Amino acid sequence: MNGYLVSEVVDPANPSRMTLQQGKQLSGFGEYRDDGGVVGGCWVYSGSFTEAGNMMARRDNSDPDGAGMYLNWTFAWPANRRIIYNRASCDLDGKPWDASRKLLEWDGAKWTGYDVPDISPTAKPRDVGPFILNAEGVGRLFARQLLRDGPFPSHYEPFESPVANLVAPKVRGNPVARVFEDDWKQLADIGSADFPYAATTYRLTEHFHYWTKNNHVNSVLQPESFVEISVELAEEKGIAKGDWVRVWSKRGGLFAKAVVTKRIKPMLCDGRIVHVVGVPIHWGFVGAARKGFPANVLTPFVGDANMETPEFKAFMVNIEASTGPVA
Amino acid sequence: MTPISRRGFLAGSAAAAAATSLEAFGFSEAEAAVAAAVKPFHLTNTTETRNTCTYCSVACGIIVYAKGDRRKGEKADIVHIEGDADHPTNRGTLCPKGAALRDIVKSETRLTQPMVRRPGSDRFEPISWDSALDKIARALKDDRDANFIEKNEAGITVNRWLTTGFLAASATTNETAYATYKVVRSTGILAFDNQARV
Ligand code: SF4
Numbered sequence: 001m002n003g004y005l006v007s008e009v010v011d012p013a014n015p016s017r018m019t020l021q022q023g024k025q026l027s028g029f030g031e032y033r034d035d036g037g038v039v040g041g042c043w044v045y046s047g048s049f050t051e052a053g054n055m056m057a058r059r060d061n062s063d064p065d066g067a068g069m070y071l072n073w074t075f076a077w078p079a080n081r082r083i084i085y086n087r088a089s090c091d092l093d094g095k096p097w098d099a100s101r102k103l104l105e106w107d108g109a110k111w112t113g114y115d116v117p118d119i120s121p122t123a124k125p126r127d128v129g130p131f132i133l134n135a136e137g138v139g140r141l142f143a144r145q146l147l148r149d150g151p152f153p154s155h156y157e158p159f160e161s162p163v164a165n166l167v168a169p170k171v172r173g174n175p176v177a178r179v180f181e182d183d184w185k186q187l188a189d190i191g192s193a194d195f196p197y198a199a200t201t202y203r204l205t206e207h208f209h210y211w212t213k214n215n216h217v218n219s220v221l222q223p224e225s226f227v228e229i230s231v232e233l234a235e236e237k238g239i240a241k242g243d244w245v246r247v248w249s250k251r252g253g254l255f256a257k258a259v260v261t262k263r264i265k266p267m268l269c270d271g272r273i274v275h276v277v278g279v280p281i282h283w284g285f286v287g288a289a290r291k292g293f294p295a296n297v298l299t300p301f302v303g304d305a306n307m308e309t310p311e312f313k314a315f316m317v318n319i320e321a322s323t324g325p326v327a
Numbered sequence: 328m329t330p331i332s333r334r335g336f337l338a339g340s341a342a343a344a345a346a347t348s349l350e351a352f353g354f355s356e357a358e359a360a361v362a363a364a365v366k367p368f369h370l371t372n373t374t375e376t377r378n379t380c381t382y383c384s385v386a387c388g389i390i391v392y393a394k395g396d397r398r399k400g401e402k403a404d405i406v407h408i409e410g411d412a413d414h415p416t417n418r419g420t421l422c423p424k425g426a427a428l429r430d431i432v433k434s435e436t437r438l439t440q441p442m443v444r445r446p447g448s449d450r451f452e453p454i455s456w457d458s459a460l461d462k463i464a465r466a467l468k469d470d471r472d473a474n475f476i477e478k479n480e481a482g483i484t485v486n487r488w489l490t491t492g493f494l495a496a497s498a499t500t501n502e503t504a505y506a507t508y509k510v511v512r513s514t515g516i517l518a519f520d521n522q523a524r525v
Pocket of ligand 1: 208380381382383384385386387417420421422423424425426
């Protein structure tokens, strides 16, 4: 993973001097070459296991001036740098924007400070910008090709929503998000009376995704699937705390116990009260916890326009008091 | 002076303080009674191994305590896991998931051997590693031989295999992830995803 030299490297200025020796571990990715003289798996890990030993095993947690960099604690890729693009912490002339939280500083000849500079150590501040992977060295507002939407984030209602988008009422969801045709058909209409409640999914501190339902302690701490609703919605629907409820979307449904809280509050949307159903995600059919329905039987199959992160945080459901699942 | 870790220092000073105050008060009988009632500290003679919590990207430092010395041919067993007090990220603290890590190691539903669900069956059953790997290799090879695409319509070499997908694990080392990537990509598989997204 670190990379090593299959052939020696001689100093171009003085051919009798060998700068890097054959068979040695690379000390960093700067020693990578494209002439076949280096064997390495992945450049970012270069420097993690050098001739000085296993850099990842280092355990010196000293932190000069409380900068929080811990450069001698294990290894961070690339090049043991703790914050990438850290030149952005300084102004055009290389002065820290905030002297009390200095990472780097241009001392007139080179970059000094607490972190490994993410810029050539002698590159003059006005010559090289912080975002070294962009040719212009600065961040981009207009991203040609790389992002589907932009330049600025704009607000769209979720694909399933109790109200239409006020700014662009005919636009549903983000117009440049990719949605498959059959998944469109599984979305409830905007403001649908069949699915009047906004739902969201979330995690509990005591569980990690669907893993810790296999863990005895975590299953004792949070043993059973539930949905969380407001006092107002519980009253309206005749649901008492601890009752079984059925929650369903246009895609699927689940049974769970109701937790009635003041934490979840009805929202006022476009002059209308919209209730919220909270659905923690952690249950399934195996493990140490009680059996429960996975939350994603409810959620829609759409993602955000750029990264396609699923829209599991905002969708529409209905809810009713129930006697629980048929065993 | 030999360097002493913070944990070693605390353990030593607590024991010393307890002993001196008991003697000062003439509690030698009490001392014996306490010694008889106190359970031996369950982390003595354990091997400490540093690691990182397996769950979220906070990546808290942990110490895994194992009993049993494998160098002496004994079976090693994880008896305790706790936060690493030296670790800059968490300074010894853990959230309820990290604090319960021992029980994910000991989970009754943990897979300890390969399992197979045969065609038409509704349950998983154990299978040996050799048979499992043979079955997988056979299925992969047959499918790849039948469906591998060497060139596209334009005659450009593409070397892709679109009829098989691979789901890798997220809680692995960089080395495992690297080897997995190389193996899967070298076959031409394009549908390659990670369980972190599931
Ligand atoms: S202990 Fe909790 S916060 Fe820390 S890495 Fe593990 S899951 Fe994340």
